Amino acid sequence: MAAIRRRRSPEMVTEYADDVGLFKTRGFQIGMLLLLVAYLAVPNTLDDFWIGVLNYCAFFAIGGIGLNLLTGYTGQVSLGHAFFVGVGAYSAAWFGGQQGWPMLLWLPMAALIGGALGALIGPVALRLHGNYLAIVTLGLLFLGEHIFIEWDSVTGGSRGTQVDASLAVGPLDFTALELFGTTFSREQGVFWLLWAVVGICALIAKNVVRTRPGRAMQAIRDRDVAAEVVGVSLVRYKVGAFAISSAMAAVAGAFYGAAIQRYVSPVEFGGTFGLILSITFVAVIIVGGMGTVFGSILGALVVGALPRIIQEYSGDIPFLQTSPTSDGILSVASFNNMLFGALIIVFLLVEPRGLAALWLRAKAWFKFWPFSY
Amino acid sequence: MEEFLQFVLSGIALGFKYALVALGFVIIFKATSVINFAQGGFVMLGAYFTYNFGTTWGLPFWLAVIMAMVATGLVGMVLERLVLRRMVGQPPFALIMITVGLLFVIQEVVTTIWGFDNLNLGDPWGVDVVNIGSLVISVSDIWTIVLGLVVVAAFFAFFRFSRLGLAMRATALDQEAALAQGMSAKKVWAISWAIAGAVAALAGVTIASGAGNLSPQVQFIALLAFPAIILGGVDSPGGAIVGGVIIGVTQTLTAGYQKDIGLAWLGEGFQSVMPYVVMLVILLVRPYGLFGTKEVKRV
Numbered sequence: 001m002a003a004i005r006r007r008r009s010p011e012m013v014t015e016y017a018d019d020v021g022l023f024k025t026r027g028f029q030i031g032m033l034l035l036l037v038a039y040l041a042v043p044n045t046l047d048d049f050w051i052g053v054l055n056y057c058a059f060f061a062i063g064g065i066g067l068n069l070l071t072g073y074t075g076q077v078s079l080g081h082a083f084f085v086g087v088g089a090y091s092a093a094w095f096g097g098q099q100g101w102p103m104l105l106w107l108p109m110a111a112l113i114g115g116a117l118g119a120l121i122g123p124v125a126l127r128l129h130g131n132y133l134a135i136v137t138l139g140l141l142f143l144g145e146h147i148f149i150e151w152d153s154v155t156g157g158s159r160g161t162q163v164d165a166s167l168a169v170g171p172l173d174f175t176a177l178e179l180f181g182t183t184f185s186r187e188q189g190v191f192w193l194l195w196a197v198v199g200i201c202a203l204i205a206k207n208v209v210r211t212r213p214g215r216a217m218q219a220i221r222d223r224d225v226a227a228e229v230v231g232v233s234l235v236r237y238k239v240g241a242f243a244i245s246s247a248m249a250a251v252a253g254a255f256y257g258a259a260i261q262r263y264v265s266p267v268e269f270g271g272t273f274g275l276i277l278s279i280t281f282v283a284v285i286i287v288g289g290m291g292t293v294f295g296s297i298l299g300a301l302v303v304g305a306l307p308r309i310i311q312e313y314s315g316d317i318p319f320l321q322t323s324p325t326s327d328g329i330l331s332v333a334s335f336n337n338m339l340f341g342a343l344i345i346v347f348l349l350v351e352p353r354g355l356a357a358l359w360l361r362a363k364a365w366f367k368f369w370p371f372s373y
Numbered sequence: 374m375e376e377f378l379q380f381v382l383s384g385i386a387l388g389f390k391y392a393l394v395a396l397g398f399v400i401i402f403k404a405t406s407v408i409n410f411a412q413g414g415f416v417m418l419g420a421y422f423t424y425n426f427g428t429t430w431g432l433p434f435w436l437a438v439i440m441a442m443v444a445t446g447l448v449g450m451v452l453e454r455l456v457l458r459r460m461v462g463q464p465p466f467a468l469i470m471i472t473v474g475l476l477f478v479i480q481e482v483v484t485t486i487w488g489f490d491n492l493n494l495g496d497p498w499g500v501d502v503v504n505i506g507s508l509v510i511s512v513s514d515i516w517t518i519v520l521g522l523v524v525v526a527a528f529f530a531f532f533r534f535s536r537l538g539l540a541m542r543a544t545a546l547d548q549e550a551a552l553a554q555g556m557s558a559k560k561v562w563a564i565s566w567a568i569a570g571a572v573a574a575l576a577g578v579t580i581a582s583g584a585g586n587l588s589p590q591v592q593f594i595a596l597l598a599f600p601a602i603i604l605g606g607v608d609s610p611g612g613a614i615v616g617g618v619i620i621g622v623t624q625t626l627t628a629g630y631q632k633d634i635g636l637a638w639l640g641e642g643f644q645s646v647m648p649y650v651v652m653l654v655i656l657l658v659r660p661y662g663l664f665g666t667k668e669v670k671r672v
Contacts, residue, residue: 334481348460
């Protein structure tokens with residue numbers, strides 16, 4: 001018996017438990033180790049500009065993982081993600097800034113408020129499908145913008161508000177990290193903080209989707225009526241999916257406010273700009289891969305970094321107009337938006353499962369070699 | 374009372390602008406079950422085409438409008454052929470997002486060609502107004518209302534009496550069954566996108582008419598047409614008009630009376646979010662709008 005087991009490929013699974021294991025293969029373990037090394041090394045090798053770009057990507061990764069749970073796994077269309085990002089940003093500004101709470105308090109608070117508001121949308125989602133839900137969540141952006149502008153004792157009104165929340169855990173202040181006699185820059189510290197949060201969110205998401213709730217969510221995505229018939233509670237899991245996705249959006253927003261922008265205003269999260277932000281999150285999961293946690297991070301790297309890279313190298317792209325007076329047909333901002341629309345279209349047409357599918361396909365090729373076709 | 378009537382009248386005129394945009398959504402949804410988020414882009418494109426033909430090329434206004442309708446319709450048809458047709462059978466989410474992608478591309482192309490400045494559409498009625506008793510209505514609003522009524526009547530006749538209209542309804546109801554009966558789904562899809570483009574151009578003209586009213590902002594009217602179509606039911610042309618008018622009147626009445634009925638605490642500019650509040654309330658009571666087809670769930 002033992003001999004047979006040894007001859008079997010370690011990649012072959014015979015039991016469901018093997019298939020959903022978290023660290024199931026040697027390759028995966030090595031990959032994780034490499035990621036850990038990269039996590040520690042990146043801030044020491046790149047300059048502050050590129051670390052800043054990666055920090056911005058981390059913001060999209062956290063929110064993207066949340067949206068992927070909702071849209072990729074549960075099949076609930078949402079264009080209101082930016083609203084919850086805004087809720088998180090203002091929670092950070094209020095509890096972390098005005099009230100001076102430490103991070104270990106304001107961050108859970110932001111997640112809690114975001115999650116609770118998301119859970120309120122859940123019951124609406126129970127009655128609505130696809131198109132209708134998209135439009136209702138779109139309405140949320142406009143209602144949100146109005147509230148953000150009007151509630152100025154908390155949000156600073158249309159002028160916006162400074163976000164002075166602390167980014168310290170006990171003695172570890174990530175804005176001025178001092179370890180082993182070395183002082184690190186703000187960008188470096190924020191990188192370690194944000195990408196650790198990305199890791200935690202990915203782990204939470206992975207654990208949700210590989211257990212009972214995850215199977216229930218996917219059943220609802222594939223056919224909600226059938227899921228209900230076999231005993232999946234639509235109320236519990238649809239509301240739950242909205243709550244957890246909004247909580248992650250709020251966490252992303254809280255860091256956007258406290259760590260990346262440090263100044264937020266209502267137009268960023270509401271109205272038409274909010275719509276663009278929401279769609280950016282949707283682009284993250286489309287480009288990365290719907291229904292894969294790992295894909296959300298891949299997508300965030302592409303969607304978050306692309307505009308900055310184009311900005312940086314705009315001088316070398318012939319038809320781009322780098323300043324209002326220079327030659328060129330397209331402004332950099334226009335080019336970014338256009339590229340962004342084109343990315344969504346191309347991925348949906350050519351590879352609807354996103355970058356993650358390319359990765360999975362390559363993996364399958366090696367796994368089934370020499371029968372890879 | 375007079376003031377109230379004036380608010381209602383302005384609301385109806387505003388509502389017909391929403392309704393014209395909404396009609397474009399309805400025809401595409403009715404035939405293909407796609408909510409076209411790029412409709413705002415078509416509205417913008419149509420208005421700029423009219424500007425180009427009328428003001429830049431100096432053609433008579435009515436000819437410019439017709440040419441813009443044809444041109445925008447063609448753009449709709451081409452986009453359907455290039456992009457949407459490959460998406461047949463995909464989940465609604467993918468269809469929504471692909472039209473969002475189209476919107477991004479269209480709006481950047483338009484601003485790259487025509488810029489961000491406010492332009493004059495070159496419409497014949499400009500800012501003229503007509504007095505009905507003590508009420509005031511602008512000539513362009515009268516045109517908007519007339520055009521809206523004509524379009525909805527044409528839609529009604531088209532769906533009711535023409536073979537193609539029947540084919541569209543059949544395709545929307547059950548694509549496979551329609552194909553089995555020998556209806557060309559491809560033709561239906563192409564034509565519905567062409568009509569939506571043409572109606573959008575018309576909507577664009579009514580929204581951008583008046584001095585300096587043409588700017589990339591005209592596309593945002595589509596965002597307020599969403600509550601209108603949800604209210605009326607996404608697949609009902611009549612519903613689009615009713616929904617549009619309800620939204621328009623709600624907005625003008627909110628703007629006019631918010632302070633008087635003690636709702637000042639809701640804040641300045643609440644009329645711009647009122648449509649979404651109305652939409653949310655209606656949806657919780659009637660998830661398929663006032664005139665929409667109820668989706669059947671079999672368990």
